[in-house]
Every structure is written in C-alpha cells, then in structure tokens.
Amino acid sequence: MIPHSAFSFLFRMRRFLSALPLFVFFFLLHPAVMAAADADPQQIYLDQYWVYFLVAAFFLVGQTVLIAVLIWCRQRTKRAEAARRETDELLHSYLASSGIISWLKDVDGRYLFISDPLKQRFQVRFEDWKGKTDSELWPPAVAEEFRRNDLLVLESGQRLEVIETAFEPDGRVSWWKNSKFPFLDASGKRCVGGLGFDITELKKAQQAVEDERRLMADILDATDVMLVYLDPRFNFVAVNKAYADTCRMTPAEMIGKNHFSCYPNEETEAIFRQVRDTGFPVFFKDKPFEFPDKPERGVTYWDWSLSPIKDAAGVVQGLVFSLRETTKYKLAELAIQESEERYRRILATALEGIVITDRNYCISYVNQRINKLMGYEADELIGMPVPRLLHDDDRQDFSAKMADRRRGEGDQYEYRYRRKDGSFIWLLTSATPIFDGEGVFQGSFAMFTDLTGRKQAEAERLEFERKMMLSQKLESLGVMAGGIAHDFNNLLMVIMGNAELARYELPPESPVQAHLRHIGESSRRAAEISQQMLTYTGKDCFLAESVDCNKLIVESEQLMRAAVAKNVNLVFRLAPQLPPVKADKVQIRQALMNLVMNASEASGDDGTITVGTGWKTLGRNSRTDVPLNDAIDEAGYSFIEVADSGCGMDREMETKIFDPFFTTKFIGRGLGLSEVQGIVRGHQGLIEVHSEPGKGSVFRILLPVDEEPKMLESEPGAQELDFPGNKTVLLVDDEKDVRDIASWMLERMGFTVITANDGEEALSVFKENPDPAFVLLDLSMPRMNGEQCFRELRRLDPSVRVIITSGYSEREIIGRFAGRSLSGYIQKPFTLSKLREVIQPLYVDS
Structure with a gap:
C-alpha cells in the first residue's frame, strides 16, 4: 500500500x-x-x-x-484507506462492546483522547476532559497513582501492566487492570496510551476468598484440636496455632520442615506411609508419645487421626493430621485406678465412721470406726435398718431426710444414735445419695463424726467469736479515732502555742491575759478530748495523777449542763474532804460525761439528775453489781455517783448495757457505757448499777484512793529556766504553723533553731549542720516520714539524739521505737513547760 x-x-x-x-x-x-x-x-x-x-x-x-x-x-491507496476505515470501525466496535476503556495522554498528562466505553462508564464528555490532567479530574490519591505509573512508562519506554483504582459516579470504588504503553503520534510526539479492563468483581471474589481463607485459619487457630496438613513427603504445609504451641514453636517456623526430622519415630512414620500409600485413614486413642527434644515432659498421651486428601483421580496429594492431648485424662484414669484400692483401705481405717446403705436404708457396709462408736461388730450392723438405731425423737425427721435423698439432695444433720449398751451418742451425719448410671436411686453414703468434744467446744467458739467481733469493731473505731485525734492535736498545737506566745509577749497586767488564759484552758480541755479519742485505739495509756473528784466535777459543771436537756434539773451533792484518787483526769471526766448524757436521755425532757461523790472501804468479800476485776483489793475507794429519775431498766437490759454497740436510742452509737467500763477497768476500779423499771437508775464509779498525792503542774510562765550555751536544734515538721510555734518555744529556751519541712529536707540540713544538740522530729510527714528519717539520721550519726513528736499516743510511739534508743517523746499539743520538761534530761546528760 x-x-x-x-x-x-x-x-x-x-x-x-x-x-x-x-x-x-x-x-x-x-x-x-x-x-x-x-x-x-x-x-x-x-x-x-x-x-x-x-x-x-x-x-x-x-x-x-x-x-x-x-x-x-x-487505486491501491483508495483500497488501503477503505480497509483501514473498515479495521478502525471493527476495532471501535470491539472496544465498545468488550467494555475495555482506552485513552491517550500527552507527556504532561493531558487527555488527548478517551473512548466511548470510558465516557459511558464514568458518565463524562470528552469536551470536559480534553486538555485536562488527572489531578483536575480525580481525587488526589487516585490522580497521584495514575501520574506515577504514566511517568514510569515514559521513562522506561516499556509497556506497564498495573492494577489501579477509580471512583464511580456514585462514589463506589472500582478496580481496573490497566495496560499502559508509550505511543508516537503522526508528528512524532511522545504520548501515553492505555487500555483498561474492569476487574472489580474479580477483586471482590478474591477478597471473599481471602476473607474465607482467613476465617478458616482463625477457626483452626481458635480450636484446641491440633491440625496439620502434610505433603506426600510429610513436610509441614499448614500448621494451626494449637499444634505449634504444643511444639513450642510458631506456625511460620514449622512450615517446610519434615515431621519426622522434628519428631523421629519409626512406628509412626510407618503408619503415615501406610495411609499415604493405601489412601485409608487411621485413628488412635490414648497413644503414648515422648518428645525427643523435651524429655522433661515425660510420656504424653494422644488421640489422633490421619486422613488422606485425594485429587479427582484418587491420588493422595497430602495428609491431614489431627491430634488432641489426653495426657491429663489418661493420668487421671490411671490415678483413679490406682486410688480405688487405696480408698478402700482409707474407708476401712478412716477416723470418721462410714456407712453405706441400700435403697431401703439397710446398712450394707460399715468401717472400723463406726463399729467402735456404736459398740457393735460389723456383722451385727450389716442388714440392720438405720431407723432402728435412732432416738425416737429423731426418726420422723429422718424420714423426711430420706425423701430428700431420693430426690438427689445431700444433707448434714445431728442425730442421737443408740449404742449397743443402750446409751445414746450424738453424731454429725453427712449423707449423699448414690445413683446408678441411669439415675436410679441405689442408696446413701454417710460419714459420722462424734460430737461429744465438739459440743463442748462450740460454746467456747461462740464466746471467742463474740469477743473477736467486738475487738474488730473497736479496732475500726480506733483507727478512725486515732487519725482524727492526730490531725486535731496538730491544730490544737497551733492554737495553744499562739495563745502562750501572746501571753509571754503581753505584760502581766494586760486585760487580754485573761482571755488568752481562757483560750489556753479551753485548748487543753480540747486536747483532753482528743486524748480521749485515742482511747478507742486500744493503744493509749493513762496519765495517772492525783485527782480531786469534787474539783473535777466543779470544773466540768458547764459541760454537763450543756449536755443535758434544758428542763432537766441538775443537782450536785459533793462529799466534803473527799480523798483524792490516782487517775487520768481526762478519762474520768469522759466517763462522767457519758453517764450524765445517758441519764439525760433516760430522763426525757424533764426530770432530775443528781451528781454526787463519796468514799467507802471495800473488803475482799464485798460484791458489786458489775464487778470488773476477779478480785477486789481491800482498800478505800472514792466514788462518783450519777442518779436519774428516768424510766429505769429491767434485769435483762441491765445485763447488756455494757456491750459495745448496744443501744436503745434511735440514733445512738452504743459506745458510751462500753467506754465507761473500759476506763474504769483501766483504773482498777469498779462499777455499781442499781435500777428498777419506772424508778430510775444509779451508776456509781469506784476508784482506788491515792495514798501519795502528787503536786499539780505549775502554770505556764510561772517559772522559766533558760539553757546556757548556744545550742542548735533541728526541728522537722511538715506543718508550718507547728514549726513556727515550736521554734518560738525552743528559742525562748535559748536554742538556735534550724527547720526542715520533711524527712528528706531534714537529712540535707543535718549533713550541713552535723552536730545539733538534738532533733525534734515529727512522726507523720509526706515523702519521708519520721520513722524513716530517724533511721537515716542514726545511719549518718549513731549518737544523734532524737525526740519524736506526734498527735498519736505515747504507748504506740514507744512500741514502734522500742530498742532504738529514742531520746524522748512529746505528744501534741504541748506547752513550753512540757517541752522544757522533756528536753531537760537531755541537757543535763549532755
């Protein structure tokens, strides 16, 4: 042409x-x-x-x-042109009907041509695409992928087969297998042509197959049955997770390895060859196997099967190997077999009586222990109906129990059984029904325990449980009260210290002195209440001193009047020249207030409460209504008496009033009289109670007389003793107000004070000032508490003297620091005189 x-x-x-x-x-x-x-x-x-x-x-x-x-x-040219037109029309018709899209772009990515299938598929016009690039027509990710592949074709000059995505007009994603190739137009310019075939359905089918494959893999991995697929040479082709875990490898590590290279066994390999060669599956139950690379596992047992996989021609293409370990079941079965005889011997020699009955409740088996308990020989009991051995009062209940037994219910009960000599013995019976494999009742198995000793111990156990419950309740209250008292004491320390500081700074004739004195007295009373809260912890100790009960009542009059109802008449009858008692004033005041508040509750809105005192001598044969000690010392006792004109109590209630948490009040705690009892017991005292319904009640606290009364502590500021010399004291406390007050007290005594906020800062300060006269160390602090700081200070300087200060009780602190050479302890809140009293022995020793 x-x-x-x-x-x-x-x-x-x-x-x-x-x-x-x-x-x-x-x-x-x-x-x-x-x-x-x-x-x-x-x-x-x-x-x-x-x-x-x-x-x-x-x-x-x-x-x-x-x-x-x-x-x-x-003429040849005309014929060639006709043939070309015919070929073009044929190609155009083919492309249009085949669904293949085509396009042509220049080197810059601008569209020069798009086929009709492309226009129809994406509902576009060539006029809208002509001269535009992919970035103008497609989303950025799609356009970037198209352009990247076009450039690869232009750079290499070779055809490129790629799979690309596109977005349909409705927004769906479609997948295309595109063939891109370099192209020269009539003028010789380079272009990029492309043919695209829609493979969306193929992609979906592939994804479905992949999802199904992944699902099957997940199912196989989720089962505890071990599955393996082997090729005809017994190489691992597929391994599920259960099998790989048992072999202590991963599935990827096993693929390609030969089964018998990993686990050589001639017998098993012969079975595998047999299945491969014959095409018939095999199954084994509890087949023993030992791991050659893991001898510590010993002999294991397996249920396993081996099934051939054949092609259409019946040729074996692989083997499916499934296993389930039965080691624990096999070992359990062997253990049961081994234990049956042992249990027979145990039943015969058990310390508990054992009886087996038939469906008519006749004895079919007894062991030696039941023979001894009942006094019969075994042949005398065999065949005897159980009801014949029961006490007459227990037989009716036994019949009901047997009906429950037939329904499959076990039970435990206590019956009296008649021994051979005619006497009865209490036995605890634990019985369970026996059924055959079809669920038919065959009899009962019962164990008998002699309750002779247990009956006696049960009463002791109940008493112990009651005391234990009481102890737990009081301990819970103690933890709460101890925490509150500790924080409260820190606040009182600031109040008392500032009041004392103001008294020292003001002239004695200042009218403010009286107010400051009242603040100090009220703070000390609040400290006494805080101290009383520590009593609940069970770790507090009494601060014994000589106490005048008459003076104590007079000082507490305002508190008592505030505690009773307004219409209640409060009367005082105090005996003259009352001997002092050796007691903790705070504790006795608390016991008095508890009795007065109880009397007010009993008297209602009106009535009379009488508070009196007196003394008497008790002999060893004297008795009180509520003795708190096993023996009464022959001595003189001063007493405080609280009487009310209320409703009174009967004898039953009177026996419970000292039980913790027992109360007849709607919102009562039930702790008031229990606390009184504890305080009086701690003072080696006694309580007398007299009450009748409708006639009121009288509570009398008797306390031993103090034979050697002590002088009371002098007032703050009455005497000052400065310590000579320039001594340095390290003061450690996390409360700034407490540090300020304590610093003032120490400086008042002539010391130079350096302070620290917590234990860690104290160690740093101590290293810079390694020779203080002593360390005044708070116990409860953040970061590093006082106990930890004390240990570190002693590690730095074994001879350092440390005084612990805390809102907790002295007994608890001394117990925690026992054997550590603690130089002293002072409980918050404290006064200047109290601090001087604690420091004085250290200074004298130094």
Whole structure:
C-alpha cells in the first residue's frame, strides 16, 4: 500500500521520470560503447542494435508507463484507506462492546483522547476532559497513582501492566487492570496510551476468598484440636496455632520442615506411609508419645487421626493430621485406678465412721470406726435398718431426710444414735445419695463424726467469736479515732502555742491575759478530748495523777449542763474532804460525761439528775453489781455517783448495757457505757448499777484512793529556766504553723533553731549542720516520714539524739521505737513547760 503522500511525490516528478531512459542508457550503455571503440564500427552496430531499439522504446513508452503506475498507485491507496476505515470501525466496535476503556495522554498528562466505553462508564464528555490532567479530574490519591505509573512508562519506554483504582459516579470504588504503553503520534510526539479492563468483581471474589481463607485459619487457630496438613513427603504445609504451641514453636517456623526430622519415630512414620500409600485413614486413642527434644515432659498421651486428601483421580496429594492431648485424662484414669484400692483401705481405717446403705436404708457396709462408736461388730450392723438405731425423737425427721435423698439432695444433720449398751451418742451425719448410671436411686453414703468434744467446744467458739467481733469493731473505731485525734492535736498545737506566745509577749497586767488564759484552758480541755479519742485505739495509756473528784466535777459543771436537756434539773451533792484518787483526769471526766448524757436521755425532757461523790472501804468479800476485776483489793475507794429519775431498766437490759454497740436510742452509737467500763477497768476500779423499771437508775464509779498525792503542774510562765550555751536544734515538721510555734518555744529556751519541712529536707540540713544538740522530729510527714528519717539520721550519726513528736499516743510511739534508743517523746499539743520538761534530761546528760 502506497501512502497518499508518495503518490503526490510521483506525480510532481513525472517529467523527470520520462527522461529516466536517457539516464539509464547513458550510464548502462555508455561503458559498452566505449569498450568497443577499438572494434570495428560495423561490428559494434550489428552487436548492439537491440540496445538502440530498447532506448527508442523507452522514449516512446516512458511517459505512458508513468501514468499507468500513478493510476495503479492511486487505486491501491483508495483500497488501503477503505480497509483501514473498515479495521478502525471493527476495532471501535470491539472496544465498545468488550467494555475495555482506552485513552491517550500527552507527556504532561493531558487527555488527548478517551473512548466511548470510558465516557459511558464514568458518565463524562470528552469536551470536559480534553486538555485536562488527572489531578483536575480525580481525587488526589487516585490522580497521584495514575501520574506515577504514566511517568514510569515514559521513562522506561516499556509497556506497564498495573492494577489501579477509580471512583464511580456514585462514589463506589472500582478496580481496573490497566495496560499502559508509550505511543508516537503522526508528528512524532511522545504520548501515553492505555487500555483498561474492569476487574472489580474479580477483586471482590478474591477478597471473599481471602476473607474465607482467613476465617478458616482463625477457626483452626481458635480450636484446641491440633491440625496439620502434610505433603506426600510429610513436610509441614499448614500448621494451626494449637499444634505449634504444643511444639513450642510458631506456625511460620514449622512450615517446610519434615515431621519426622522434628519428631523421629519409626512406628509412626510407618503408619503415615501406610495411609499415604493405601489412601485409608487411621485413628488412635490414648497413644503414648515422648518428645525427643523435651524429655522433661515425660510420656504424653494422644488421640489422633490421619486422613488422606485425594485429587479427582484418587491420588493422595497430602495428609491431614489431627491430634488432641489426653495426657491429663489418661493420668487421671490411671490415678483413679490406682486410688480405688487405696480408698478402700482409707474407708476401712478412716477416723470418721462410714456407712453405706441400700435403697431401703439397710446398712450394707460399715468401717472400723463406726463399729467402735456404736459398740457393735460389723456383722451385727450389716442388714440392720438405720431407723432402728435412732432416738425416737429423731426418726420422723429422718424420714423426711430420706425423701430428700431420693430426690438427689445431700444433707448434714445431728442425730442421737443408740449404742449397743443402750446409751445414746450424738453424731454429725453427712449423707449423699448414690445413683446408678441411669439415675436410679441405689442408696446413701454417710460419714459420722462424734460430737461429744465438739459440743463442748462450740460454746467456747461462740464466746471467742463474740469477743473477736467486738475487738474488730473497736479496732475500726480506733483507727478512725486515732487519725482524727492526730490531725486535731496538730491544730490544737497551733492554737495553744499562739495563745502562750501572746501571753509571754503581753505584760502581766494586760486585760487580754485573761482571755488568752481562757483560750489556753479551753485548748487543753480540747486536747483532753482528743486524748480521749485515742482511747478507742486500744493503744493509749493513762496519765495517772492525783485527782480531786469534787474539783473535777466543779470544773466540768458547764459541760454537763450543756449536755443535758434544758428542763432537766441538775443537782450536785459533793462529799466534803473527799480523798483524792490516782487517775487520768481526762478519762474520768469522759466517763462522767457519758453517764450524765445517758441519764439525760433516760430522763426525757424533764426530770432530775443528781451528781454526787463519796468514799467507802471495800473488803475482799464485798460484791458489786458489775464487778470488773476477779478480785477486789481491800482498800478505800472514792466514788462518783450519777442518779436519774428516768424510766429505769429491767434485769435483762441491765445485763447488756455494757456491750459495745448496744443501744436503745434511735440514733445512738452504743459506745458510751462500753467506754465507761473500759476506763474504769483501766483504773482498777469498779462499777455499781442499781435500777428498777419506772424508778430510775444509779451508776456509781469506784476508784482506788491515792495514798501519795502528787503536786499539780505549775502554770505556764510561772517559772522559766533558760539553757546556757548556744545550742542548735533541728526541728522537722511538715506543718508550718507547728514549726513556727515550736521554734518560738525552743528559742525562748535559748536554742538556735534550724527547720526542715520533711524527712528528706531534714537529712540535707543535718549533713550541713552535723552536730545539733538534738532533733525534734515529727512522726507523720509526706515523702519521708519520721520513722524513716530517724533511721537515716542514726545511719549518718549513731549518737544523734532524737525526740519524736506526734498527735498519736505515747504507748504506740514507744512500741514502734522500742530498742532504738529514742531520746524522748512529746505528744501534741504541748506547752513550753512540757517541752522544757522533756528536753531537760537531755541537757543535763549532755
């Protein structure tokens, strides 16, 4: 086929072509003529005449031939163009009907052409796409992927097969397998052409297959059955997680390995070959196996099967190997078999009586212990109905128990059984029904325990449980009260200290002194109440001193009047010249207040409460209504008496009033009288109670007389004793107000004070000032508490003297620091005189 451009060229060159024979003659014949120049002219003419004839013919027909050639070429061009149009139409029809999309882009990615299937699929027009790039037509991620692949084609000059995604007009994602190739247009410019085939459904099918494969893999991994697929050479092709875990490897580590390279066993390998060669599966139960690389596991037992996988022709392509370990079940079975005989011996020699009855409750088996308990021989009991051995009062209940037994209910009960000698014995019976494999009742199995000793111990156990419950209740209250008292004491320390500081700073004649004195007295009373809260902890100790009960009552009059109802008449009858008692004033005041508040509750809105005192001598044979000690010392006792005109109590209630948490009040705690009892017991005292319903109650506290009364502590500021010399004290407390007050007290005594906020800071300060006279150390602090700081200070300097200060009781602190050479302890809140009293022994020793 001659292109149209070639035809035009020949037409323009027709004159040159008509002269072509002359050129052919000149170049072809001229050498022959010249070669014959030496020959005879006549001979030349004769030999070459045909040449002249040919030349003449060329001149005559040259132009005619040229015209014929041109016509022939033109016809061939028309036929070629028709064939091309037919081919183009066929290709266009094929692409349109096949669903294959096509496009053409220039080197910059601008669209030069898109096929009709592409327009129809994405509902676009070529006018909208022409000259635009992918970034203008597609989302950024899609456009970036298209452009990246186009550049690969342009750079390599090779065809590129890729899978790309596109977005349908409705927003769905479709997948396309695209063939991209370099292309030169008519002008020779490079382009990128492409053909695309929709593989969305294929992708979905592949995804479904992949999801199904993953689901099956997950199912196989989730089961505890071990599964393996092996090729005909017994190499691992697929392994589930359960199998790999048992082999202590991962599935990936096992793939490709040979089963018998990992676990060589000639017998098992022969079975595998048999299944592979015959195509018949096998199954084994409880087959023993030992791991060659894990001898510590010992012999294991397995249920396993081996099944062949065949192709359509029946040829074995692989083996499915499934296993389930039965080691624990097999060992349990062996253990049961081994223990049956042992249990027979145990039943015969058990310390508990054992009886087996048939369905009619006749004895079919007894052990030696029941023979001893009942006094019968075994052959005398065999066949005897159980009801014959029961006490008459227990037989009716036994019949009901047997009906429950037939329904499959076990039970435990206490019955009296008649021994051979006619006496009865209490036995605890624990019985369970016996059924056969079909669920038919066959009898009972019962164990009998002698309750002779247990009956006696049960009363002791109940008493112990009651005391334990009481102890736990009081301990819970103690923890709460101790925490509150500790924080409360820190606050009182600040109040008392500032009041004392103000008293020292003001002149004695200042009218404010009286107010400050009242603040100090009230703070000390509050400290006494805080101290009373510590009594609940069970760790407090009494601060014994000589106490005048009359003076104590007078000082507490305002508190008592505030505690009773307004219409209640409060009367005082105090005995003159009352001997002092050795007691803790705070504790006795608390006991008095508890009795007065109870009397107020009993008296209601009106009535009379009488508070009195007196003394008497008790002998060893004297008795009180509520003795708190096993023995009464022969001595003199001063007493405080609280009487009310209320409702009174009967005898039953009177026995419970000192039990913790017992109360008849709607919102009462039930701790008031229990606390009174504890205080009086701690003072080696007694309580007398007299009450009748409708006639009121009288409570009398008797306390031993103090034979050697002590002088009371002098008032703060009455005497000051400064310590000579310039001594340094390290003060450690996390409360700034407490540090300020304590610093003032120490400086008042002549000390130089350095302070620290907590234990860690105290250690740093101590290292910079390693030789203080002593350390005043708070116990409860953040970061590092006082106990930890004390230990670290002693590690830095074993001779350092430390005084612990805390809101907790002295007994608890001394117990925690026992054997650690603690230099002293002072309980918050404290006064200047109290601090001087604690420090004085250290200074004298130094």
